[in-house]
Amino acid sequence: MPTEPTPLDLTADVVVAGGGPAGAWAALAAAQSGADVLLLDKGYCGTSGPTASGGTGVWYVRPDPEDREKAMASREALGGHLADRRWAARVLDQTYENMHRLGTEARYPFPVVDGEPYRRGVQGPEYMRRMRSWIRRAGVRILDHSPVLELLTDPSGAVAGVRGHRRQHDMAYRVRAGAVVLATGGCAFLSKALGCDVDTGDGALYAAEVGAELSGMEFSNAYGIAPAFASVTKTAYYNFATFFRADGSLLAGASSQGGRAVIAAELMRTGTVLCSLDQATPEQQAGMRLGQPNFFLPFDRLGIDPFTDRFPVTLLLEGTVRGTGGIRITDDECATTVPGLYAAGDAATRELICGGFTGGGSHNAAWAMSSGTWAGRGAARFAATLGGGSARRRLVATGEAGLRSGAEVAEEAILSVREQVHPYEKNYLRHGDRLRPALAELDGAWSGLRGGAAVRGAAAIRSRQAAAMVAHARWMYTSALARTESRGMARREEFPELDPAQHHRLTVGGLDRIWVRPEAGARQAVAS
Amino acid sequence: MIEIVSTERCVTCDVCIAVCPTNVFDRGPDGVPVIARQDDCQTCFMCEAHCPADALFVAPLRQPAEAGSPLRDEAHLTENGLLGSYRKEIGWGRGRKPGARLAVGPELGFARTTPRA
Ligand SMILES: Cc1cc2nc3c(=O)[nH]c(=O)nc-3n(C[C@H](O)[C@H](O)[C@H](O)COP(=O)(O)OP(=O)(O)OC[C@H]3O[C@@H](n4cnc5c(N)ncnc54)[C@H](O)[C@@H]3O)c2cc1C
Ligand code: SF4
Ligand code: SF4
DSSP states (O other): OBOOOOSEEEEEEEEEEOOSHHHHHHHHHHHHTTOOEEEEOSSOTTTOSHHHHSOEEOOOOOSOHHHHHHHHHTTTTTTTTOOOHHHHHHHHHHHHHHHHHHHHTSOOOOOEETTEEOOSEEOHHHHHHHHHHHHHHTTOEEEOSOOEEEEEEOTTSOEEEEEEEETTTTEEEEEEEEEEEEOOOOBOTTOOOTTOTTOBOHHHHHHHHTTOOEEOTTSOOEEEEEETTOOOOOGGGGGGOEEEOTTSOBOTTOBTTTBHHHHHHHHHHHSOOEEEOTTOOHHHHHHHHHHOGGGGHHHHHHTOOTTTSOEEEEEEEEHHHHSOOEEOOOSTTOBOSSTTEEEOGGGBOOHHHHTTOOOSTTHHHHHHHHHHHHHHHHHHHHHHHHGGGGGGSOOEEOOOBTTTBOGGGHHHHHHHHHHHHSSIIIIISOOHHHHHHHHHHHHHHHHHHHSSOOOOTTHHHHHHHHHHHHHHHHHHHHHHHHOOSOBTTBOBTTBOSOOGGGOSOEEEEOSSSOEEEEOHHHHHHHHO | OEEEEOTTTOOOOOHHHHHOTTOOEEEOTTSOEEEOOGGGOOOOOHHHHHOTTOOEEEOSOSSOOOTTOGGGOHHHHHHTTOTTHHHHHTTOSTTOOOGGGGOOOOOOOSOOBOOOO
16 A cells, blocks of 8 residues: 655664663663664653653672673573573663763662662652653754654565654654664553553554564553542552451462462452551651652542551552563574564563563663663664665555544544453453453454454544454453463463463464464474 | 642643643643643653642642542641742752752662561
8 A cells, every 4th residue: 555645754774663671771772872863752761651650670790600600590490590690681681881881871869878879779850851852952853742643564565664653743754764763651441550651552553554473462460559539559569558348457478479369359349448558667658758759649638647547449450561572682682584674672572581471670671771772773784785775765665453443433432441451350360161252352353453444543543442452352361371381470270280281372363364373483492 | 640720829821731751731821830630640740840820739649639638738838838849859949059960869789678577
């Protein structure tokens, strides 16, 4: 399909879609490799995505062999032994370097502990504000409020640009580019978890439309603990919690780690779980206030003392934001299976370093900055090999559902995907008897989006999100059904044990017809 | 969700319109931003953090506050020091020390599991 002429016609060596930490580091690395870089964000680079609004612990480990060994070993079993030590070591090295550069080149004001900068975490607003000015100084052009709507390829199928819409100007745009980095984040299915509503899985859809593969999509059922009324999902601080039933009795077995299923079950049964952070000492309480000021906004603004009062909690879906699934990576520069297309951060699979379990806790932040750096460099190198001819390529549009069809049914599709993905009994406490009908509903929503008229103008922003979420959910549940065991975060009620014969990653892809298969390399390893 | 844009405090700098990740604001006829799409607010507090005039208030609820709620009452919020409180907490604004400088959280250790009674 040839593209229509658009009012805003741009060129760049490298386009970065998404301006969270992964996109920002990708843009920086590409620009510093000599590429002309354009960064496009659905929201605003500097405030958009969960890192900007949150604050994150970072997997920052000194390059001491013993510390490293400990850091890598700590999560291996939890992740179902699907992580790869070579990748983990690369991420630790790159993260160490990037955190130093953040302090020296971007002047991030790290706290000083025992005379040393303390680099095991960053405050989101400060981190991302500095990333934005840093990449601008490096020459990156930024277009905010300009969601990408589809990828453009050349006739050979190599990615050659993007098309999108500037929503505050109500104007379509097109960019010709040598290479594209997808750093659009994971998918939290519009759950209103802190900073996550910009993350609707768009990049995964665009990648699949040009034939890229995904991996780890069964590990996508992350739910964060939040006050029942609020958006702030900071599960780690509930390490200090005691949980109660509505009648005030103890909810035995409930915990922020390893006991969230108990909370989910009680919420399903009675709708109420209460909590108090009564296990934190006064020193720990003071540290929490300094470490994560926004954790306390809901409490302070409502006059609740979370350390002594009991308040209701809920579990909000964080999907692949804190799960591990995403676009499959095929080389050390975060290339995908499609020439000219790179992926970074939550948009890419994190199985390489986390296996089947992230749940946040520092690996994601480290992955975002490391994979971003590699993808940016890789994309710049790829663009450079094309030479001047790259801008003269004929462009082919690749976006389908929610763009060239689906105008009437987008809102319905959003409702449907929420109904099939948010409920704990479907996505969290999984069972084939509930996954199969949910998948059938999602397949129906997808068929609906494939029919009907094309979507015009700004409306496509929402309908593309709908299509991306439906596609995401179908890959998730197809993979979840294929894994007939419990490994990492992917648990099946009817298959509670780990099955040694399924010690492999699952690759998934396709749009109208979804396929899933064990990852080729891993399959050989299992066979041998 | 975002509840208040104080017409008294706002200096019409348009920063909130620019930084809101979900595009909740439009420019009002007098230059003061209006909350045009409250449903899209993801309660991320970012507009509040960036507003130089402490003119915004994000209620800490995933739903709109009820009519008559103190969370929609500018006088009440001003009195209780809640307008601009997040900005203060992260140490943004002239003469303040960045909160990031002090941001050392507690060691998290193992999660407590609620015991049997
Ligand atoms: C409350 C919370 C706390 C967390 N704490 C931690 C922690 O302590 N440690 C840790 O390691 N991890 C943590 N995480 C996870 C971490 O936030 C993410 O892994 C990280 O933000 C991923 O970065 P990213 O750049 O890949 O994606 P994001 O930060 O999600 O950024 C994606 C960007 O892409 C943009 N975008 C989306 N679609 C499009 C499109 N179609 N076109 C253009 N742009 C688009 C978005 O606007 C956004 O700016 C936490 C997550 C949450 C929700
Ligand atoms: S950021 Fe604050 S001062 Fe600036 S326009 Fe918005 S409300 Fe007004
Ligand atoms: S809280 Fe976040 S989403 Fe809501 S208006 Fe402010 S910046 Fe926008």
